[in-house]
Amino acid sequence: MLNKAQTLKGYKLHGLDGEIGTVNEFYFDDHYWAIRYLVADTGNWLTGRKVLISPYALIAVNKEEQYITIDLTQRQIEDSPSLDSDKPVSRQFEEDYYEYYGWPLYWGGPFMWGSYPTYPYIERDREKWREPTQGENAWDPHLRSTYDVSGHHIQAEDGDIGHVEDFVIDDETWAIRYLIINTQNWWPGKKVLISPQWIESIDWYDSTVFINLSCEAIKQSPEYTEESQLTRDYETGLHRHYDRQGYWVDESAAKKHSL
Structure with missing residues (x-):
């Protein structure tokens, strides 16, 4: 959920x-x-x-x-x-x-x-x-606070679109599925969802998140409201708008491969 x-x-x-x-x-x-x-x-x-x-x-x-x-x-x-x-x-x-x-x-x-x-x-x-595992390629995590990252600026390919307001968490995997972006500085009242998979880079010192999407594409994306139901249909429409494959497709394939 x-x-x-x-x-x-x-x-x-x-x-x-x-x-x-x-x-x-x-x-x-x-x-x-x-x-x-x-x-x-x-x-x-x-x-x-x-x-x-x-x-x-x-x-x-x-x-x-x-x-x-x-x-x-x-x-x-x-x-x-x-x-x-x-x-x-x-x-x-x-x-x-x-x-x-x-x-x-x-x-x-x-x-x-x-x-x-x-x-x-x-x-x-x-x-x-206790079972032996293969390919144990460790990686170096850098921990961030949801409190501290809230408010970070969001920079699209061609301009600033707003700031991080909240995060959408999957309580089965505990992955952050989306950042909720408040775009009130660009156009009044609208909030949108951005997947971490669409982030190009992050300047933690300048508190700016760079995404490889255009301002217009984001402006035309499905709106997120407090009443929005984060159903799979809503997610599918969001990913289809950006012509991106849903995270559930990759994860389902990975799960089948591991069985």
Whole structure:
């Protein structure tokens, strides 16, 4: 199911032995544009600590009752490697974090979730983690905050079209499927969706995202509104407008190839 990041913000987190807090924001990598951590607001429980929850622990999203089920206990989270709230996520922290929980490193192979060819889905079978894998070409992730990237300028091939307002997240794969772009600086009121696959480059220092689409093509694209239903028909029409193949086609082929 597709959910906006701002919609998930504030959702309660239900652990194995009680509520552990609420969703605050997300960290994603700029290679696969996949969510790597949910940042939890634990209130007064773990004051001064930034608590990160990997999608490996996210079991299900309940949209009706606005909570996410977490496969962790409060004690597990409390004893996990500590990340100070004023520090970025370092590689050392991530290695300690994944070793503590016994999860495979997501950057340890060529796929979105590491070496296990269930791309792009998360392999949750611990027995399969022990199986030998091939082509383990590790990559270097750079983590970004959805909070920090919101507001970044969007530069089309022939001009500025607006800024990043939100993100659309797939809660099965935890991939960011779209950036929601507010174009009010270019033409009033319209919002559009842009896939990370259409991004040409990003200037993180200048807070600018460059996409290889023209302003006119974006202007004529299907509008996104708060009432829009992110159905497969809507997505198909969006990709057809830009003459791009849907991500679900590539992922379906990859999944069949891995079987």
